[in-house]
Amino acid sequence: MNFCTVINCMDGRVQLPVIHYLQQRFGVEYVDTITEPGPCRILAERTNAALVQSILMRLNISVEKHGSQNLAVVGHHDCAGNPVNRDEQMQHLQQAIEFLRGQYAGMEIIGLWVDEQWQVEEV
Numbered sequence: 461m462n463f464c465t466v467i468n469c470m471d472g473r474v475q476l477p478v479i480h481y482l483q484q485r486f487g488v489e490y491v492d493t494i495t496e497p498g499p500c501r502i503l504a505e506r507t508n509a510a511l512v513q514s515i516l517m518r519l520n521i522s523v524e525k526h527g528s529q530n531l532a533v534v535g536h537h538d539c540a541g542n543p544v545n546r547d548e549q550m551q552h553l554q555q556a557i558e559f560l561r562g563q564y565a566g567m568e569i570i571g572l573w574v575d576e577q578w579q580v581e582e583v
C-alpha cells in the first residue's frame with residue numbers, strides 16, 4: 461500500500477510541507493488530499509452535514525480504492541477558514557480526530573500543526 465490520506469486546509473502555503481511530511485511519516489509515495497477551508501472546524505462542529513458527508517465520501521475512496529490506512533488532519537497558522545487562535549484550533553483538531561477515529565477504527569489518525577514558518581509538527 462503506497463497511499464496515505466490527508467484532510468488539509470485549501471491554503472496553498474501548507475500543501476507541499478504537509479505532503480512532504482506525510483511521505484516521510486508514513487513511508488508512502490502518494491498523499492491523497494482532501495481540502496476544505498479550515499477542515500478541523502468543519503469536522504469538530506459538524507454543523508454542515510452535507511460538507512461532512514462530502515469529506516467522508518472522498519475519504520472512503522482513498523481507503524477503499526487506494527488501501528490507505530493512515531490519515532492526517534491539519535490545522536495551521538493564519539488560517540482564513542478558521543481564523544481563531546492556536547489553542548482553539550487545537551481543540552477543533554482534537555475533536556476532528558476523535559470524530560474520525562469513531563468513523564474509521566482501523567486507521568492510524570494523527571493531527572498536524574503547520575506553524576508561521578510553515579514547519580509541520582505532529583500534535
Ligand SMILES: [Zn+2]
Binds near residue numbers: 539
Ligand atoms: Zn487554512
